[in-house]
Amino acid sequence: MPELPEVETVANGVDARVRGQRIVDVWTSGKPQTFKSPESAIVEVLTGARIERVRRVGKTIVMDLGREPNEVKTQIPPGNDSKKNKGKRRDGEDDSSAPSGAQFLVHLGMTGRLLVSRPEVPWPPHTHAVLSLNSGPNETAGRELRFVDPRRFGRLSVVMPSRDEPGGYTGPGAEPTTISAEDFAKLFKGRKLAIKAALLNQSILHGVGNIYADESLFRAGIRPRRQAGRLTRAELARLHAALQQVLAHAIELGGSSVSDYVDADGVRGFFQLEHMVYGRAGELCKTCAAPLRKIVVGGRTTVYCPQCQR
Numbered sequence: 001m002p003e004l005p006e007v008e009t010v011a012n013g014v015d016a017r018v019r020g021q022r023i024v025d026v027w028t029s030g031k032p033q034t035f036k037s038p039e040s041a042i043v044e045v046l047t048g049a050r051i052e053r054v055r056r057v058g059k060t061i062v063m064d065l066g067r068e069p070n071e072v073k074t075q076i077p078p079g080n081d082s083k084k085n086k087g088k089r090r091d092g093e094d095d096s097s098a099p100s101g102a103q104f105l106v107h108l109g110m111t112g113r114l115l116v117s118r119p120e121v122p123w124p125p126h127t128h129a130v131l132s133l134n135s136g137p138n139e140t141a142g143r144e145l146r147f148v149d150p151r152r153f154g155r156l157s158v159v160m161p162s163r164d165e166p167g168g169y170t171g172p173g174a175e176p177t178t179i180s181a182e183d184f185a186k187l188f189k190g191r192k193l194a195i196k197a198a199l200l201n202q203s204i205l206h207g208v209g210n211i212y213a214d215e216s217l218f219r220a221g222i223r224p225r226r227q228a229g230r231l232t233r234a235e236l237a238r239l240h241a242a243l244q245q246v247l248a249h250a251i252e253l254g255g256s257s258v259s260d261y262v263d264a265d266g267v268r269g270f271f272q273l274e275h276m277v278y279g280r281a282g283e284l285c286k287t288c289a290a291p292l293r294k295i296v297v298g299g300r301t302t303v304y305c306p307q308c309q310r
């Protein structure tokens with residue numbers, strides 16, 4: 001399953017290749033589980049829209065969409081008097097037929113991939129959406145953005161900005177790569193659950209998966225079963241620093257292999273972070289040579305060093 005650094009890498013790679021391009025045509029596969037929004041809504045919102053930016057929110061890839069003002073005008077349904085439309089604009093509401101500010105959300109699930117391909121390259125099996133791109137200044141103009149997902153745990157949807165979330169989709173939980181040490185510490189105040197379970201809880205922090213939870217707890221020297229609300233200030237400061245370092249390092253490594261991921265069809269390669277504990281149960285700790293222990297916390301396999309972590 002792609003974790004936060006992989007999703008960030010994919011989002012950045014797709015952004016570099018499709019930003020500024022216009023979606024001229026949309027094809028969808030008709031597999032209902034892939035589409036969280038009705039396919040007709042996805043097709044309607046995406047067709048003709050310009051991709052303003054592609055970024056990561058939690059483990060979701062968010063494409064901010066825009067339209068040229070003159071295109072918005074032609075989309076106003078006939079019969080609506082102009083006063084009514086002007087009034088709507090003043091309220092800061094988008095006319096439903098002018099999806100400026102709409103967003104396309106891609107959740108990769110277990111096996112979902114986004115590929116930027118030349119149109120003549122055959123579609124891989126399990127292709128569920130194809131966005132034909134046109135215009136735009138870079139050399140990938142005229143290519144297709146394809147969503148391929150053999151196991152179909154991935155989800156595609158469109159959202160419109162609302163009064164509650166004027167900036168669009170923000171997802172649940174805090175963003176781990178940018179949160180301050182102070183705000184990070186506040187997240188765990190009074191929490192009775194194990195720190196490992198708290199790190200994985202997406203409504204507390206979004207996007208932290210099993211690998212990065214185990215690796216950051218090792219680097220911070222904290223046992224995974226410790227009660228989150230009982231960690232000291234110093235421990236939380238170490239955990240904050242460790243988590244951000246581990247994620248930043250993984251994003252950096254992912255960045256060097258992104259062209260494999262989004263350019264070449266079918267090749268998937270991320271340089272793996274050299275794991276200290278994750279996946280190494282029974283092996284010796286790289287720091288102190290004690291055998292690493294495996295336990296289950298919050299239903300997830302957890303590996304830690306009984307000597308380095310307290």
Ligand SMILES: [Zn+2]
Nearest residue numbers: 285288305308
């Ligand atoms: Zn150790």
